[in-house]
Amino acid sequence: MTPQAAAMEPDGPPAELTRVAADVDIRLRRLFDDELARWKELDPRLAEAIEELALVVNSGGKRLRAAFVYWAWRGRAGGAEAHPAHGAGPGERHVTDVGAAFELLQAFALVHDDIMDDSATRRGRPTVHVAQAARLEAEGWKGEPRRFGEGVAILVGDLSHAYADALMAEANPAARRIWDDLRIELSLGQYLDLRSAASGQLDWETARRVSTFKSALYTIVRPLQLGASLVAPASPALLAGLEAYGRPLGRAFQLKDDLLGVLGDERQVGKPVGDDLREGKPTELAAIAFERAGGDQQGILAGIGRRDLDAAEVDAIVEVFHTTGAVDEIEARIGDLVTEAVAAIDPLPFCEQAKGALASLADYVAARNS
């Protein structure tokens, strides 16, 4: 743990994250209040889709992307000086809009991913497509529940995508180019994920590539680069410096996610443990286990990707992850990656407060339990 992070609560997110999250949540609530009022007046039925989206967005989420946007902006806007707790000047309002845009983009990605993975719960609530399928049945409406539920969920995601983009309205062209690219990377990364699970390509190389798109770039590198670009177009050296911090931290984030997906506390993670295994999600964890497993263990691991895995079969696979040393190996890699990320903070041309925040965020990414 770095000295800067020593003050963070042992179990919770650091203040550098919660403070940004609070601002972003206020902004998101204002967006939904405005939009609900506007559409309800025309036709209350239209507001239902927005209410469903508001439920997803307000049901939690760490607002990690918004925090990376904020601290890269603050680090650069603040130069080398220390800064007081943030105020609410025009710059702050703009960066909060962009942070909120990232959270809406994340809601869009989650709602669509949940259809593709047929996940039943998310953040402890039924997923949109599951809730809407149940609504069709409860209302006694016509049609196939699955078709209706997924249709509404596609639209709720599309709406979130459009709102995300609307909040980017004031971003300069340099920031917008990053925004455009990260959305393409996000969709292509998810496509590769889907295709790999279907075709059984659980190789380490593919898992790494998916993780680069979906975690390293989308969650950390691009929010940082975009946040820094909001001040003015960033030099290639600054973009590379942020990548030197964000790439290893993004990998650590993904590895932690993979561990939580099989070893986490279901109530904290918010989705059933074992679902990643049933989906055949390609992870470095599984890739290492496959490399090291003996004959009998290979037989157990072959169950990965079977939708009907029961709890005992999930436990047996997790046992192989432990006995092959794959879990220990992943935990060691997370530690190394966080060290690598933290070492990349010092050369950044950022104020000390922002550097401290980036160190806290790095420790949090590795230590979180949800």
Next chain:
Amino acid sequence: MTPQAAAMEPDGPPAELTRVAADVDIRLRRLFDDELARWKELDPRLAEAIEELALVVNSGGKRLRAAFVYWAWRGRAGGAEAHPAHGAGPGERHVTDVGAAFELLQAFALVHDDIMDDSATRRGRPTVHVAQAARLEAEGWKGEPRRFGEGVAILVGDLSHAYADALMAEANPAARRIWDDLRIELSLGQYLDLRSAASGQLDWETARRVSTFKSALYTIVRPLQLGASLVAPASPALLAGLEAYGRPLGRAFQLKDDLLGVLGDERQVGKPVGDDLREGKPTELAAIAFERAGGDQQGILAGIGRRDLDAAEVDAIVEVFHTTGAVDEIEARIGDLVTEAVAAIDPLPFCEQAKGALASLADYVAARNS
């Protein structure tokens, strides 16, 4: 038919449409060439999703929205003078980007709508979700074909949405606000469509509202307003003047679409005739028939919304549409609406060439057979 439109080919789109379409198609092809080269180099599997999107975008489409963008821009940029055939200055390149953005937005909407409606064909090709489900089976991959097919189609649509937005990069804030709003209207309109079909609300009022969002605003009014705004923010009077042309023409477009959906030539329309009836799509055509139908006819119309309607049952419903006079009534309304739209052209502060183009486009919308 207005004098300006007399020169158009009896069966084909007018030159004012085909010329814009040709420019937009070149721009789209360049986008796909660039993107395929960029991603293939990294991993050929990533390019598959872009290739699938390119197939959708290049498989036809009238490029009507791009034409409305172009002529509203040209009308205002050109003032009161006549203009030679368009060149390729920076303004032309920008308006072509925006026209291409509308076509990508349309591809996004079609690919997602086809999942919601479970349409098997579009523009004479298998829809994306159907083609991708078949691909899973042909490759012998794991998982449920429907889940995989719909998952890939969701991503192909999302990718198209992101590319559409990237082509809007240079639009000014006034144009961008229209762009943001029309996407929200599009998703909410589709939500109302889905919800009405499920809940059996086939009332005329709901059908009108869905049609306003999905046809009048999205297809005609917003492209016109956005095109005019590319020159400089448009005054409320200009926005209203464009709406006076676009609203009735948008309704005529929808009414024509509804007629083609049940009376059209399957090969020209590109989707099976009768699908609108099987989906229970709320149309003014059906609403009028319901209002006028006697007891026996009501029984026949009650089949609307049944997924398993056979060809004879579709024919019987179409017969009721004719005998109740609903078809004649819709054709009369289309004529009146086009007349109303054309009358709104003269007061516009546009050059004569653009006014002639808007008149040609109005006639085409009413006369088209696909």
